Amino acid sequence: MEIAPGVSGQITTTYPAAMYMLRNTPEKFAKDPVHWAALRSGQVPADSPALPLLQRRPNALWMDGPAHARLRQSITDSLSRVDTHALATSVTRVADTLIDAVAPLGHADLVTDFGDLLPTLVLIDLFGGTPELSRHIVVALRTLFEAGPDAVQANHDLEAACRHLVHLKRRAPDQDVTSWLLAHSARLTDDEMVQQLVLIFGAASQPSTMLITTALVLMLDDDRFAGTVYDGVLPVGDALDDVLWEDSPVANYCPLYPRHPTTYENVPLHPGIPVLVSFAAANTDPHLAAYADRRAGNAAHLAFSAGVHGCPAPDLARIICETAVERVLDRLPDLTLAHSRHELPRRPGWFLSGWASVPVTFPPSPTLAATSPGAR
Secondary structure: OOOOEEEOOOOOOOOOHHHHHHOOOOEEOOHHHHHHHHOOOOOOOOOOHHHHHHHOOOOOOOOOOHHHHHHHHHHHHHHOOOHHHHHHHHHHHHHHHHHHOOOOOOOEEEEHHHHHHHHHHHHHHHHHOOHHHHHHHHHHHHHHHOOOOOOOHHHHHHHHHHHHHHHHHHHHHOOOOHHHHHHOOOOHHHHHHHHHHHHHHHHEEEEEEHHHHHHHHHHOOOOEEEEOOOOOOOOOOHHHHHHHHHHOOEEEEEEEEEEOEEEOEEEEEEEOOOOOEHHHHHHHOOOHHHHHOOOOOOOOOOOOHHHHHHHOOHHHHHHHHHHHHHHHHHHOOEEEOOOOHOOOOEOOOOOOOOEOOOEEEOOOOOOHHOOOOOOO
């Protein structure tokens, strides 16, 4: 496959192939891009839009063995301290602020006005950042994952914003995830802190955007989810499960490098050549079709990856996305798509999967401030 102009590799196409690679990391397949032959020999263009998403970084995603275990432990320990009730409250507050901005208008775009913003704003709240930082990070992450000509600059902008947050929390630690990471026994350096934040923001923000907006489209336009209580409408959690199986927000990623020449299902795999995992292909593998009616509550999908590099906090992601979707539907109960689902544009790039724009209409409604007791 061609990952980007001048950058090639291989990609999995089945559920068993994806599981084989993920379960055999790092024994048979390394994560560290130091094994990438084309990168070592200078064959990857310095301005390649794929490079910021595939290059080596001192964070948990790109390490193997003890180095990976040390960095991952700092993340899992810090995220385990998040109060889930406070997180749901934070999501509701952020969602209400975003909804208030469009509620009186009667129209909005669920991507640009809501989904693109909410996950990063919630994360900035959790990590003790500022509104100004959140604006820089939102723009940088979206540009980075689109893997277009501005991806390299977006990577610089994202790292600069994360470094600013690290310096801020070294000076004034608080009860937030950044401060907990800094105080962790792993004793992370500033460079490691920056890259840990890049990893967490990248893994939790844009994929959550895709999950939220795609689930909302299902709730509005799919007969299984849209309707009234008398139609047997399925809950939001089931819509999220459907998206995670059928339209994985992270479609293709997790590059791995064979440690030795090998074959899988008669396909040669060579050291030095990256093999990307297609979570989209794995989850929609035709061999899994027999289980299609039993996917609600079924976490066997690979949307959160698997193995030693699997998502360290899928429960937190579910809280953010489910609370966000429910808040939109509660606040704007007569929400409808402005166009047919089949007319909606898809997100550019192939690392992520989701909608680029979801225009909606609804009866104009007052903001929460206007309807609160004592409002004039």
